[in-house]
Amino acid sequence: MAEPAVAVMAHHEEEDHGHHGPGGWLKYLWSTDHKVIAMQYMFTGMFMALIGGFMAYVFRMQLAFPGINVPGFGMVSPGEYNALVTNHGTLMIFWVAMPVLLAAFGNYLIPLMVGADDMVFPKINRLSFQIFFLSTIVILASLVVEGGGFAGAWTAYPPLSANETYNLTPLGSTLWVVGVGLEFVAFLLGGINFITTLMNSRAPGMRAFDVPIVVWMIVVASILFMLSVGPLLAGAIMLIFDQTLGTGFFDPATGGDPILWQHLFWFFGHPEVYVVLLPAIGVVAEIITTFARKKLFGYRIVIFTIVATGVLSFFVWAHHQFIAGIDPRMANIFTITTLLISVPIAEMCFVYIATLYGGSIRLTTPMLWALAFIAEFLIGGVTGIFLGAAGADIYFHDTYFVLAHFHYTFFPIAIIGTFAAFTYWFPKMFGKMMDERLGKWHFWLTIIPFNFIFIPLFVLGMGGQHRRIYNYAHFPELAIPWFQNMRIVATVSLLVMLAAQLIFFYNCYKSWRRGRKAPMNPWKANSLEWTTQSPPPHGNWRPDELPVVYRGPYEYSVPDRDDDYWPQNEPDSRGSR
Amino acid sequence: MERVGHFFDDIGLIRIGSSYAADIDFLIILVLVVVGVWFLAAEFVFMYFIVKFREKPGRRADYIDGTNKRHKRWITYPHLAVLVFDVLIVVVSFKVWHKIKIDLPENPDAVIRVIGQQWAWTFQHPGADAELDTPDDIFTIDELHVENGKLYHFKLEALDVLHSFSVPVWRIKQDAIPGRSITGWFQPTMIGEFDVQCTEICGFGHGVMAGKVMVEDPATHSAWIEANTPALLAE
Ligand code: HEM
Ligand SMILES: [Cu+2]
Ligand SMILES: [Cu+2]
Numbered sequence: 001m002a003e004p005a006v007a008v009m010a011h012h013e014e015e016d017h018g019h020h021g022p023g024g025w026l027k028y029l030w031s032t033d034h035k036v037i038a039m040q041y042m043f044t045g046m047f048m049a050l051i052g053g054f055m056a057y058v059f060r061m062q063l064a065f066p067g068i069n070v071p072g073f074g075m076v077s078p079g080e081y082n083a084l085v086t087n088h089g090t091l092m093i094f095w096v097a098m099p100v101l102l103a104a105f106g107n108y109l110i111p112l113m114v115g116a117d118d119m120v121f122p123k124i125n126r127l128s129f130q131i132f133f134l135s136t137i138v139i140l141a142s143l144v145v146e147g148g149g150f151a152g153a154w155t156a157y158p159p160l161s162a163n164e165t166y167n168l169t170p171l172g173s174t175l176w177v178v179g180v181g182l183e184f185v186a187f188l189l190g191g192i193n194f195i196t197t198l199m200n201s202r203a204p205g206m207r208a209f210d211v212p213i214v215v216w217m218i219v220v221a222s223i224l225f226m227l228s229v230g231p232l233l234a235g236a237i238m239l240i241f242d243q244t245l246g247t248g249f250f251d252p253a254t255g256g257d258p259i260l261w262q263h264l265f266w267f268f269g270h271p272e273v274y275v276v277l278l279p280a281i282g283v284v285a286e287i288i289t290t291f292a293r294k295k296l297f298g299y300r301i302v303i304f305t306i307v308a309t310g311v312l313s314f315f316v317w318a319h320h321q322f323i324a325g326i327d328p329r330m331a332n333i334f335t336i337t338t339l340l341i342s343v344p345i346a347e348m349c350f351v352y353i354a355t356l357y358g359g360s361i362r363l364t365t366p367m368l369w370a371l372a373f374i375a376e377f378l379i380g381g382v383t384g385i386f387l388g389a390a391g392a393d394i395y396f397h398d399t400y401f402v403l404a405h406f407h408y409t410f411f412p413i414a415i416i417g418t419f420a421a422f423t424y425w426f427p428k429m430f431g432k433m434m435d436e437r438l439g440k441w442h443f444w445l446t447i448i449p450f451n452f453i454f455i456p457l458f459v460l461g462m463g464g465q466h467r468r469i470y471n472y473a474h475f476p477e478l479a480i481p482w483f484q485n486m487r488i489v490a491t492v493s494l495l496v497m498l499a500a501q502l503i504f505f506y507n508c509y510k511s512w513r514r515g516r517k518a519p520m521n522p523w524k525a526n527s528l529e530w531t532t533q534s535p536p537p538h539g540n541w542r543p544d545e546l547p548v549v550y551r552g553p554y555e556y557s558v559p560d561r562d563d564d565y566w567p568q569n570e571p572d573s574r575g576s577r
Numbered sequence: 578m579e580r581v582g583h584f585f586d587d588i589g590l591i592r593i594g595s596s597y598a599a600d601i602d603f604l605i606i607l608v609l610v611v612v613g614v615w616f617l618a619a620e621f622v623f624m625y626f627i628v629k630f631r632e633k634p635g636r637r638a639d640y641i642d643g644t645n646k647r648h649k650r651w652i653t654y655p656h657l658a659v660l661v662f663d664v665l666i667v668v669v670s671f672k673v674w675h676k677i678k679i680d681l682p683e684n685p686d687a688v689i690r691v692i693g694q695q696w697a698w699t700f701q702h703p704g705a706d707a708e709l710d711t712p713d714d715i716f717t718i719d720e721l722h723v724e725n726g727k728l729y730h731f732k733l734e735a736l737d738v739l740h741s742f743s744v745p746v747w748r749i750k751q752d753a754i755p756g757r758s759i760t761g762w763f764q765p766t767m768i769g770e771f772d773v774q775c776t777e778i779c780g781f782g783h784g785v786m787a788g789k790v791m792v793e794d795p796a797t798h799s800a801w802i803e804a805n806t807p808a809l810l811a812e
Contacts, residue, residue, distance in 0.1 A: 258754060397750055
């Protein structure tokens with residue numbers, strides 16, 4: 001319904017473009033510049049990360065010190081606990097990982113890296129953010145409406161999610177589905193732009209294999225998203241009907257099937273993991289090549305492995321449902337596909353490690369983040385094998401082992417990957433260099449506590465601790481003192497980690513205000529975004545200076561050249577001896 | 578070899594309480610060893626490269642693009658090895674999965690019914706005649722009584738939303754779905770009182786949906802049956 005209004009406004013902006021449009025922040029709100037939209041996504045995402053982090057703080061405090069009056073929140077009731085966990089997961093995936101990694105960096109980097117002045121459809125791009133913004137308001141509203149926020153886990157399995165007499169949150173659960181549905185629409189619109197911009201707006205001379213890996217990754221991620229989200233959107237609408245109109249698509253009492261939702265959800269949900277993973281590993285590729293001064297080991301291997309991963313990711317979804325009542329013989333098939341997917345992922349890790357071989361490695365802050373991504377993601381990857389083997393999943397399913405496993409994938413993706421990208425492109429985005437000393441403090445004070453949060457949770461999961469429980473006192477086997485101590489270690493580490501984020505925000509503020517001015521190409525990197533001013537002007541390059549491409553993005557340390565880098569836009573004749 | 582499956586029990590993390598618990602633990606240990614070796618090797622090589630190839634004045638990075646056969650081997654061999662290990666894990670996983678979830682052992686000593694509802698477990702025991710759905714069945718809330726060493730089939734049902742029946746010491750877990758009855762089995766091997774969990778979120782009281790299972794020796798168990806047989810039938 002918002003669409004006609006938006007279209008009218010779009011018209012206005014068109015006319016005002018370049019002249020004196022609506023001033024101040026209004027201009028900002030209606031901007032079609034991909035860099036502005038990227039910032040809008042980035043700051044909304046970071047704001048939501050603070051809320052998601054705050055939720056983690058509240059429920060971790062409750063687990064470590066059951067019944068405590070959590071400072072800043074109060075006592076946590078069982079219902080509130082469930083709502084906090086549910087919305088922590090929902091926000092972190094749909095309002096943090098996706099907007100920051102996919103939308104913010106996709107928007108910022110794709111036009112700059114392929115040498116275009118903007119996205120192909122700038123107005124669709126703006127509409128995408130506006131719908132996303134609306135979805136943000138809806139999901140935040142769902143937390144405070146009467147009855148409280150939705151509390152049926154981020155997977156929203158019916159009949160619990162479908163029927164208010166079961167979930168007791170009539171408004172919260174409907175707003176939750178509406179919010180998530182709108183968010184999907186926003187990303188569908190964004191994805192159209194990413195794909196078409198890569199296809200149509202590449203700089204002259206840029207062939208498919210000259211495109212930086214991160215751009216490939218974001219585009220493949222968008223395609224995976226588009227292919228997987230359709231069924232779930234349909235499912236979401238059916239769920240809203242079940243909630244509000246009393247239909248029974250998922251309710252066995254009226255002939256529906258609750259397992260259908262699980263299939264729709266995970267058919268989307270598993271590829272979704274790769275939707276957020278791919279941009280992060282793309283970011284890492286850019287950073288390690290720059291700071292190891294190395295050509296990426298096997299550019300084409302990487303492209304083929306992501307395509308293989310993407311295709312396979314559509315055939316593994318039921319590994320989330322091994323014990324959910326599907327035909328047990330199906331588990332065999334999904335065990336095979338799940339373990340198969342370990343092959344391209346392992347290969348990707350090998351490629352990155354091999355890229356370091358023979359390098360000249362500079363441990364800047366972005367490089368530390370990128371290396372930490374590899375080190376930590378490996379833990380997430382190998383622990384996935386335990387869960388993919390259906391026989392072992394009987395025991396692990398819905399325990400803290402699963403929880404720790406996926407935080408070892410999501411945290412590297414959404415937090416470590418974001419910090420890597422943010423610190424690497426900060427000079428480009430804001431025209432200032434960041435403080436390296438503060439950056440390193442922030443790095444170590446995030447990474448070390450991170451491991452101390454989740455390693456105890458692996459042990460607890462191995463000991464049989466199940467998920468989404470507000471107080472383990474009811475379970476004698478889980479209430480033993482040393483288990484409780486582990487919970488306290490995890491929570492205290494979280495407090496340290498959250499406090500360390502102050503360093504980050506202080507560093508951003510200080511660098512932005514008083515930082516050293518960033519040159520065009522502070523890291524001596526090759527890709528096209530480094531060939532324009534920092535920050536780039538509207539249109540990215542002066543119209544007569546749009547770049548032309550002569551080579552791939554990873555030509556570092558080419559023998560017989562003076563410089564150890566070779567920008568993509570530098571004609572062959574210059575610089576080579 | 579037998580002992581391997583008892584590792585987690587031996588270190589005091591989680592006890593072995595059913596005939597198939599050690600099979601699952603053996604599989605977990607197998608995966609732990611296989612991926613553990615890979616993991617440590619990868620992290621070691623990774624850290625070693627970071628230290629070894631730190632920038633030094635006057636040294637320039639090598640130009641390697643990974644298309645050379647000699648270099649590519651470093652990716653293809655490990656990757657084939659990963660595939661081989663995957664096959665090993667799949668095979669053992671299949672065996673465990675079939676034993677627990679597909680091949681239902683015949684002629685159980687008793688059949689019980691487990692019913693999940695917001696937020697309690699109802700257990701229906703066959704009672705003195707060892708037949709389910711007869712008037713002498715014993716119904717209990719949140720307390721399951723079984724005899725050690727006997728083979729049980731269970732019928733798992735739910736009345737409202739999804740629940741999941743889990744007994745960690747038995748390594749058993751199965752979702753309960755309203756409108757369906759799911760059959761499975763277990764054979765307890767350890768006497769004592771153990772946690773029953775609900776491992777699928779089921780609403781407000783999910784966190785308190787706790788039960789216990791009492792595994793009893795034959796004498797205690799028959800005494801319990803006798804004491805709890807519905808009064809009107811005992812006459
Ligand atoms: C800031 C550090 C974080 C901490 C300490 C943390 C901690 C936790 C804990 C303890 C739970 C489980 C609570 C329970 O089951 O009772 C949880 C659930 C979850 N977390 Fe996090 N988390 C963090 C960051 C993230 C990030 C970055 C993501 C994803 C991008 C994420 C995604 C999820 C999801 C999807 C769930 C499952 C929610 C559900 O069960 O419905 N978390 N988190
Ligand atoms: Cu999955
Ligand atoms: Cu439950």
